[in-house]
Structure formats: structure tokens, C-alpha cells
Amino acid sequence: MEQSYIVDLLNLGLKPVPMVWDSVTKTASSHCIAHSKITSNNYDVTNFHNFISNLAEANGIGIKLFSPFGCLDFDLKNTEDKQLFDKWLQAVNSLDEEILEKICIETTRNGGYHVYIKYAKLTSKKSLAKGINGEEIIAIYTGGTLSYCDPTPGYNMYHNEWQDLEELTDDQYDILVSSAIVFNLHNDPFNDDKEPIKVEYPIEYENLCIQFDNNITDDVFNILLNDMGLFNVADYKYGKKDKYIAYLRKGSKARYSAKAYFGAKRVLLFTSSIKGFPCWSDRQHDKDHTWNLSPTKILYYKNDKDWISTIEEIKAIAESIGLDLVEHKPVTDQGLIPKDRLKFPYDIFPEAVQNYISSHNFQHEYLAGFALSAFSTAIGNSVSLLANEGYNVKPILYMAVVAPPGASKTPSLKSMFKFINDVDSDTYKHYVSERDKYKQELAHFKNQKKGEGMKEPEAPVMRQMVINDSTIEMAVKILKYNPMGCCVVADELAGFLKRMVRYEGDEKEKWLEMWSGGNIKIQRMAREEDVVENAFCSIVGGIQPGVLDALSTKENAHNGFYHRFLFVYPKPMDKPNWQQYETPEHIKVDMANVFNSIFYFRNDKCVYRLSPEANDLYAEWYNNKNQKYNRSSTDDPKGIIAKYQDYCLRFALILQVIHDEGARLFIVESKNMERAIRLTEYFFGNMHKAMKVLAPETPVDKLSGNHLDFYNALPPSFTSKTAIEVAKNYNIKGPNCKMLLMRWSKQDAYILTKSGDKYDATYDKNF
Incomplete structure (x- = not known):
């Protein structure tokens, strides 16, 4: 294969992978590039020599597809048609003849077709049409997938060439997609007799939203669609089993x-041209139903994901049609619902963060908690919120x-802190280079001759954001050289806490002070004092339920130490x-971009303020929490409420900065205050659960998991x-069950009272 052909493809922005193709087995016997190492930005015409080997034997090629390039694969062996x-x-050409001028088409070795396109909004591989049994017939490939192509034996480019690819418009892309989806025969979510896919709402609004969705009239639903810019297609030809009504975006040439x-x-959107609404092409995987829009979700996206405005419009519409809705308590005055409050409100995050969390095979609550800490660390001292004078x-x-x-x-911790650790790694390499240079210059300085005047x-100075475990003295020394702030990352938080207790002096008190972000001073005999002004240091780590009470020593019961902690439990x-x-890859890139937009401003300090609407919302919530504070007769509830009232403002600031993306607004908007309130309520629920271990009212409160x-x-x-029979239902074996009965019957446990002899004993529950 000629090197010039590879260079031509690279100059077009494509990522060609030369290979040796075996015509007998119809597979690649070897690749001239380790294509797994190729990313969207590390392989181009300037460095392809570093990747390619043995090009002379290559007789085939694959294109590793990254946005804006994609391939519609028609696998006709999976269909009788x-x-x-x-x-x-024919359908595509009848709707827009210009599309054929912008694409190229090849036949494949299995009698199918590849249609190559250029469209900037492509993200990842998506299925368009499947057979009745789920066999894939049409799919779009991109996001790092490899597509074999001409001149590979069996592949023949017959319509246009690579250089003819032109960027598709949104409408042209919609035509390609909607014309393909027509051939889908598999699993229409509404064309069978199954219940519609459940739409999830924040628990604060769930009851009201479901009432609205289930009871609005067809006329109102049609008006909502019209407000989106969608109108009924009068001459659409329906199949016998179709239960949907086809709607078309105003001005579109697509079939629907x-x-x-x-x-x-x-309503299911198949167009990406209606700004602000999720559509089919936004799906991250086949089970992603976020584009399944209910009436409430239509209003939610119409109102730019602002739940307060959405609920107000729901009430206004309901009143206009005489629909009586059972009133819900406002978000600012929610009672504690322990079971429901343990559902993390993922919608507080931008979609890039939600997608990154859901793409992992770890428990998502852990990732969400660590994400908050990672964003706190990335922001650091670059912003503050002037909440009041x-x-x-x-x-x-x-x-x-x-977690156990x-x-x-x-x-989970490593995954969320990866973006911060990558920056720390780069700055450390720079520091090592500067340190070596400094040593050389220092040697020259010491060896200079008298009078040279060097x-x-x-x-x-070594810059860093992450401190891997630390005493207060070491943390303060590091913070002196990192005024924009750090985070102590303790993989096992229990060990960090035990060391804190073991060291003499005022270590714990200094961490209490650190939480408030003021000035920190460390003074030791015969040492120079260390002072950090305007200190910023977060703490994050994992802890097992069995050692959670390490936070609640007798001293901590009085100094409010664990009141300052947030628990994801x-x-x-x-x-x-x-x-x-x-x-x-595109999900990683999107997440990296969220962090990069924060890092960009990290060395600039600015002050945010509450918008009038955000201030009113916070005041209402704060005052309702004050009523609970004033009614409480013990210190624990008072301490927790006071600290979490402060945390609500911190959350609002973090969420605003994340949602600001590349441009800081310097104002905390009401919708981010609303998100912060729901997040704080989530942590109130988790603290309620943790308090059973931290400050148990009965011995049973210390039990957890299957033991509880x-x-x-x-x-x-x-x-x-x-x-023993009951224990089987909770995966507790007979010997372990007997051990529990013995332990719980001891006088110091006082969970059970045992009576009778060893072989004929009975037990009574004490609580």
C-alpha cells in the first residue's frame, strides 16, 4: 500500500489503520497499527510514522471512526428484505437530493452497505433498526469503532470518495436517521401492550408530576407538542400495528x-434540531430512556431544566383545564423521608457528569459523592459566595x-479524581524538571568566583491539588505553597481519623477550623510557625459501616466534628x-471538558452572589430548618442543621460553577439553589442513617445490612x-446465626434476653 494514500486520508482528518487482509478467512491477519492505542487526537499526519509498521504488505484498510465521521452500516444478512x-x-433522495452529494457509499463483503457521513454531533455507536428478534440491521458507528473499507478485498467504494464528504446539516442528518428507523421491527416501547416506560422525577415533585402526566387531555398534549415546534403529519402512511401519531418539525423535509x-x-424525538430537548441520537445505550418525554419532561426541558418554573407551569395548565392536583409540599419544606432521601438526585449534575457516572459498573452513589468532592477540589479557592455581609x-x-x-x-474514587490526578502528574513532572535545573543553577551560584555577582x-515550588492522607502539620506546609487549595484524599478514612486522635496536640481542632476556610496557624516549640491565610482543604475518603463510629468518639460528641461530615450511605x-x-471515549472527553473549564479559571479569584430568586428560595428553606433547630432539645440535631444550612450554600456554589461551563456568571441562579436544597435533603437523610451508628439511641441502631x-x-x-429458619432468608448460615444470638444475648449488648437452658433456650427482643 502506498504511503501517500495514508497521508491523503490523514489530511482529511480520518484515522486510517492499514492491515493485512486474508481473503480466505475474510479477516485481518494483522494490523500495521495497534489501533487500540489510537485516540481522536494522538494520531495524525505529523506522527503517523510512530504508529505504522510493515506498510509494504498491507492490502486492506480500516477507518477508526471519531466524530465528525461516522458510518451507517446496513447488515442485510440479518433481514429477509x-x-x-x-x-x-430512495426515501432519502426523495426528501433531499443534496444529501447524496455529501456522502460516500461502499458495498461490503457480506452483501451489505457502508454509508460514510460527516456530522459534528456524532458521539457513539447507536442502533437504528433491528429485526423482530433483535438482530441489528442498521446502526451508526463512530466514537472509536473500526470500519473495514475499500481497498480491503470484498469492499468497493462505488459512490463518491472520501474527499467528497461534506458536513451534513441537522435536517439532513434527521432525514438519514428517520428514514432508517422506519425499518426497525424490534421492541417499540409503546406498540405492544406493556406499560409505558416509567419516567423518573425528583421525589419532591414525583406525585404532582405523575398526576399531571396521567390526567391531561389530548388537546393539551397536542398543544405542548406544537409549542415544541412539532406538528401532525397529515399524509403520513401508518402500518397496521402503529400506535403513534407522526409529528414533523416545522420546516423539516424528513418523513417525521x-x-x-x-x-x-x-413523545419520542428523532430530530436533533429542536434545541434543548433530548432526542434519539442523545442516547448513551439501548436502555437509556431519557429521551422518552412525558408532558412534565416536555415542560422541564422547555424551562431549561428548572424545576421551580416547571412546577409553576404545571399548576397553571392544570388550573386552566380544571384539573385538580393534590398539592405537594414545597421543596423548601420537606419532611425527612429516610428511605426516599437515600436516592441521590443525579439530575443536579450536567448531562456530561450524569453520563460519566452511569457509564461505570460501580455503585453510582459512590461515584456521585466522589464527584462532588472532585469538583470541590478543582474549584478550590478560585471562587467564594458572599451570602450575606x-x-x-x-x-x-x-x-x-x-460502603462494605x-x-x-x-x-470509584480513582475514577472521579483521575482528572485532578492527571493535572497533578503533569505539574509534578514540571516540578522535577525545574528542581533539576535549580540544583544546577545553585551549584553554579555556590561555585562562582568572588565578584561575579550571581x-x-x-x-x-511543587504545586498539587491532592494530598494523599496527611497530618495537619504536613497539610499546612503543603497549603502554604498551594494557596488555591487542596483536598486530603484518604482511601481508608478510618485510618486518617485514628491518626488524628493518636497525635498529640490540637490536630482535631485545626481540622475543625479548616472546615470554615479561615486562617490556620501551627506553632511548635523550637520550630518556625506555619501560617496559611484563607486556607482551603477538603477531605474525602471511604469508610466501612463497621468502623463508622470512629467518627463519634467521646470528644467528637461535644466538638461537632462529625456534624461537619457528609455521608453517602x-x-x-x-x-x-x-x-x-x-x-x-466521547463520555470521557465530555467529563474532562467539565473539569478543564474549571481548571481554566483556577488561578483567578472571584466572588459569586445569590440572585434575588435564589436568596428568597434559600431563605424559605433556611427558616423552615430553623424551626426544627429551635424545637430541638439536644445538641446533635442543632449541630447538624447548622452545618448543613452552610453546606446548602456550598452546594449551590459548586453546582453553579459546574453549570457555568466556560463562562462564569458570578451569580447563583435559583435553579441551582433548588438543586442544592434537594442535595442537602439527600445528605440529611444519610446523616439520619449514619446517626444510628454515630449516636445510637438503642443497641439495635448499631446494626446494619442483613443483620438489621x-x-x-x-x-x-x-x-x-x-x-435459624428466618436467618436463611438473609443469607446467614446456621453457625453464624447461633453466634449472633450468643453475642446479642450478652449483658453488654442488651439486644436480646435469653431464658432457659442451652438446649431449650428462648429469646425475647428488647427493642
Whole structure:
């Protein structure tokens, strides 16, 4: 294969992978490039010599597809309709003849077709049409997938060439997609008799939203669609089993832009041209139903994901049609619902963060908690919130993720802090280079001859954001040289806490001070004092439920130490079976871009303020929490409420900065305050759960997991035989059950009272 051909493709922005193709086995016997190492930005015409080897034997080629390039693959062996491609091409051409000028087409070795396109909004591989049994017929490939192509034996480019590819418009892309989806025969979510896919809402609004979705009229649903710019296609030809109504975006040439299901009150968008609304091409995988829009979700996206405005419009529409909705409590005055409050409100994050979390095979609550800490660290001292005169709030978080051993706490932590650790790694390499240079210059300075007048060089400073575990003295020394702030990352938080207690002096008090972000001073005999002004240092780590009480020593019960901690404490999921998975490249890139937009401003300090609407919302929530504070007769609730009222402002600031993306607004908007309030309520629920361990009212409060479920399932009075039978339901074996009964019956445990002899004992529950 000629090198010039590879160069030509690279100059077009493509990522060609030369290979040796075996015509007998119809497979690549070897690749001239390790294509797994190729990313969207590390392989181009300037460096392809570093990748390619043995080009002379190559007789085939593959294109590793990254946006804006993609391939519609028509796998006709999976359908009885061998004219399907011709029908699709005819439909596309009848709607917009210009499309054929912008694409290139080849036949494949299996009698199918590849249609290569150029469209900037492509992200990852997506299925367009499947057979009745789920066999893939049409799919779009991109996002790092490899497509074999001409001149590989069996592949023939017959319509246009690579250099003829031109960027498609949104409308042209919609035509390609909507014309392909027509051939899908598999699993229409509404064309069978199944219940429509459930749409998830924040628990604060769930009841009201479901009432609205289930009871609005067809006329109102049609008006909502019209407001989106969608209108009924009067001359659309329906199949016998079709239960949808075809809608078309105003001005579009496509056959349809959306399917509206009036029975289920759902709409599925197949156009990416309606700004602000999720559509088919935004799916991350086949089970992603975020584009399944209910009436409430239509209003939610119309109102730019602002739940307050959405709820107000729902009430206005309901009133206009005489629909009585059962009033819900406002988000600012929610009661504690422990079970529901343990559902993390993922919608507080931008979609890039939500997609990154959902792409992992770890428990998502862990990732979400570590994400908050990572964003806190990335922001650091670059922003503060002037909430009131003299009341400056920093996004400092003390975060504890509570999970049993082996529950992927550490991988979750590493995944979220990867973007910060990458920056720290680069700055460390720079520091090492500067340090070596400094040593050379210092040697020259010391060896200079008298009168040369060389100035003593300044030692370089190591910049970092992550401190891997630390005493307060070491943290303060590091913070002196990192005024924009750091985060202590303790893989096992219990060890960090024990060291804090073990060291003499005022270590714990200094960490209490650090939480407020003021000035920190360390003074020791015979040492120079260390002072950090305007300190910023978050803490994050994982901790096991069995050692959670390390936070609640007698001293901590009075100094409010654990009141400053946020707990992510979900019910552990079953450990999944081994499964290889890989987060799609575009999801990693999108997440990296979120962090990069924060890093860009990290050395610039600015002050945010609350918008009037955000201030009113916070004041209402704050005052309702004050009522609970004033009614409380013990210190724990008072301390927690006071600290979490502060945390709500910190969350609002973090969320605003994340959503600001590349441009800082310097104002906390009401919708991010609303998100912060819901997030704070989530942490109130988790603190409620953690307090059973930290400050138990009864010995039973210290039980957790299947031990607690087992205890609750036991009758008030029982024999060991009964207990063993009950224990089987909770995966507790007989010998372990007997051990628990013995332990719980001891006088110092006081969970059970045992009576009778060893062989005929009965047990009574004390609580």
C-alpha cells in the first residue's frame, strides 16, 4: 500500500489503520497499527510514522471512526428484505437530493452497505433498526469503532470518495436517521401492550408530576407538542400495528421528526434540531430512556431544566383545564423521608457528569459523592459566595462514602479524581524538571568566583491539588505553597481519623477550623510557625459501616466534628459478576471538558452572589430548618442543621460553577439553589442513617445490612430453631446465626434476653 494514500486520508482528518487482509478467512491477519492505542487526537499526519509498521504488505484498510465521521452500516444478512437499502436510499433522495452529494457509499463483503457521513454531533455507536428478534440491521458507528473499507478485498467504494464528504446539516442528518428507523421491527416501547416506560422525577415533585402526566387531555398534549415546534403529519402512511401519531418539525423535509403516543402521553424525538430537548441520537445505550418525554419532561426541558418554573407551569395548565392536583409540599419544606432521601438526585449534575457516572459498573452513589468532592477540589479557592455581609462561603467539603469492603469505593474514587490526578502528574513532572535545573543553577551560584555577582536562584515550588492522607502539620506546609487549595484524599478514612486522635496536640481542632476556610496557624516549640491565610482543604475518603463510629468518639460528641461530615450511605448493591466494560471515549472527553473549564479559571479569584430568586428560595428553606433547630432539645440535631444550612450554600456554589461551563456568571441562579436544597435533603437523610451508628439511641441502631434486616424479621419471642429458619432468608448460615444470638444475648449488648437452658433456650427482643 502506498504511503501517500495514508497521508491523503490523514489530511482529511480520518484515522486510517492499514492491515493485512486474508481473503480466505475474510479477516485481518494483522494490523500495521495497534489501533487500540489510537485516540481522536494522538494520531495524525505529523506522527503517523510512530504508529505504522510493515506498510509494504498491507492490502486492506480500516477507518477508526471519531466524530465528525461516522458510518451507517446496513447488515442485510440479518433481514429477509434484501431491497431495504435501496428503499432507504430512495426515501432519502426523495426528501433531499443534496444529501447524496455529501456522502460516500461502499458495498461490503457480506452483501451489505457502508454509508460514510460527516456530522459534528456524532458521539457513539447507536442502533437504528433491528429485526423482530433483535438482530441489528442498521446502526451508526463512530466514537472509536473500526470500519473495514475499500481497498480491503470484498469492499468497493462505488459512490463518491472520501474527499467528497461534506458536513451534513441537522435536517439532513434527521432525514438519514428517520428514514432508517422506519425499518426497525424490534421492541417499540409503546406498540405492544406493556406499560409505558416509567419516567423518573425528583421525589419532591414525583406525585404532582405523575398526576399531571396521567390526567391531561389530548388537546393539551397536542398543544405542548406544537409549542415544541412539532406538528401532525397529515399524509403520513401508518402500518397496521402503529400506535403513534407522526409529528414533523416545522420546516423539516424528513418523513417525521417525532412519534407521539397519546395513550401513554409520551413523545419520542428523532430530530436533533429542536434545541434543548433530548432526542434519539442523545442516547448513551439501548436502555437509556431519557429521551422518552412525558408532558412534565416536555415542560422541564422547555424551562431549561428548572424545576421551580416547571412546577409553576404545571399548576397553571392544570388550573386552566380544571384539573385538580393534590398539592405537594414545597421543596423548601420537606419532611425527612429516610428511605426516599437515600436516592441521590443525579439530575443536579450536567448531562456530561450524569453520563460519566452511569457509564461505570460501580455503585453510582459512590461515584456521585466522589464527584462532588472532585469538583470541590478543582474549584478550590478560585471562587467564594458572599451570602450575606461578612459571610463568605467556600466550597469546602468533608465527605465520607460508607460502603462494605470490596464494594468498589477505591475504584470509584480513582475514577472521579483521575482528572485532578492527571493535572497533578503533569505539574509534578514540571516540578522535577525545574528542581533539576535549580540544583544546577545553585551549584553554579555556590561555585562562582568572588565578584561575579550571581543571584542565588529561587527553589521551585511543587504545586498539587491532592494530598494523599496527611497530618495537619504536613497539610499546612503543603497549603502554604498551594494557596488555591487542596483536598486530603484518604482511601481508608478510618485510618486518617485514628491518626488524628493518636497525635498529640490540637490536630482535631485545626481540622475543625479548616472546615470554615479561615486562617490556620501551627506553632511548635523550637520550630518556625506555619501560617496559611484563607486556607482551603477538603477531605474525602471511604469508610466501612463497621468502623463508622470512629467518627463519634467521646470528644467528637461535644466538638461537632462529625456534624461537619457528609455521608453517602446507600444500601449496598449485590456485587456484580465479572464483566468487561469500557467507558466510551466521547463520555470521557465530555467529563474532562467539565473539569478543564474549571481548571481554566483556577488561578483567578472571584466572588459569586445569590440572585434575588435564589436568596428568597434559600431563605424559605433556611427558616423552615430553623424551626426544627429551635424545637430541638439536644445538641446533635442543632449541630447538624447548622452545618448543613452552610453546606446548602456550598452546594449551590459548586453546582453553579459546574453549570457555568466556560463562562462564569458570578451569580447563583435559583435553579441551582433548588438543586442544592434537594442535595442537602439527600445528605440529611444519610446523616439520619449514619446517626444510628454515630449516636445510637438503642443497641439495635448499631446494626446494619442483613443483620438489621434479620433482627427486624424475628418475632418478639422465638427459639433458636425459628431464628435459624428466618436467618436463611438473609443469607446467614446456621453457625453464624447461633453466634449472633450468643453475642446479642450478652449483658453488654442488651439486644436480646435469653431464658432457659442451652438446649431449650428462648429469646425475647428488647427493642
